[in-house]
Amino acid sequence: MITLHQMHASGNCYKVRLAAHQLGIPLRLQEYPVLDGLTRKPEFLGKNPNGRVPLLEFEDGRTLAESGAILFHLTEGTKLQPDDAWSRAQMLQWMFFEQYSHEPYIAVARYWFVFPPREELERRRHLIAEWQAKGNAALAVMETHLARHDWFGGSTYSIADIALYGYTHCADEGGFDLSHYRHIVHWLARVRSEADHITMSHS
């Protein structure tokens, strides 16, 4: 069985669980508590020198890091990727957008709001304005797209939607008010209505 090294509350890990669940791919979950720092210890660094989860590990020892690459690999040739090259290019466009322009503000804000002791957030209070500005800019880009499209990777539900859903659906935990984005609210409902949806707290 494939092992997913993960933190259960991480949106990047949730994306992998959701895609695997929707394809019926069983995963053995190896949990790393969020604040324990175990992914920066030598045992884990031997598996991923970048010290991050999610990390996929196959029975033969091969490992794959980066949620975007894991999503792509697990779903190649399945219903979770469009058939045509142009839609696949758009799918990847949005997956790179998510990691560069969305996650570093929306996921990072949520992290500091939710997990470490409150004084750690206080020490970063000067960063909140930047998280808000850049996170809302990313949400506005999504809203513009969704005004004219149902999905992100071409005309069907794909891993681009899963990648963006991961941290958008819990953006309120980082202080973002999604009620300003009515197309996003409708798209979140469409993603939730996909067959075999699991919530982030599913295990």
Place this chain on the structure above:
Amino acid sequence: MITLHQMHASGNCYKVRLAAHQLGIPLRLQEYPVLDGLTRKPEFLGKNPNGRVPLLEFEDGRTLAESGAILFHLTEGTKLQPDDAWSRAQMLQWMFFEQYSHEPYIAVARYWFVFPPREELERRRHLIAEWQAKGNAALAVMETHLARHDWFGGSTYSIADIALYGYTHCADEGGFDLSHYRHIVHWLARVRSEADHITMSHS
């Protein structure tokens, strides 16, 4: 002909020019001066609501953003991507790594060191330690990989190497000392020795 909306000094744009050159794909270059802010004006935002270059525009009006997605799309089915799914997954792993863990420190440091007036860098002097720490951490991850592999996307030169070359080969401009990374120095030379290499200043 395909148009590349670009900034010539941008490593993300250089990656696209390099891959297109190596495949003999002609590109019409539409230049946006680095400090003019034209990519945040309505005319450009109509093409890419995220306000960033590189942006590829086809003659029929279709557009594609994100250097990683552009590289993937332009090179699908060519010698610049490995044939097998596992190598392609590793290729994408390193491309996502570059955009998340490498570019935000190494490219961003170079930007502030090289382009805006000096007082803008002075105003960000408190960020230099973070750029250095996280940029060097990314270089160390690359060095660990290159101690045992010649290339990043499986056993052959691919767009993963192009993606990482883009800002690694000019990392010194952001204050990084590559002489600490002998495997990286050798890999940079291997990339440069690939047929039909162009330098960043080539146009």
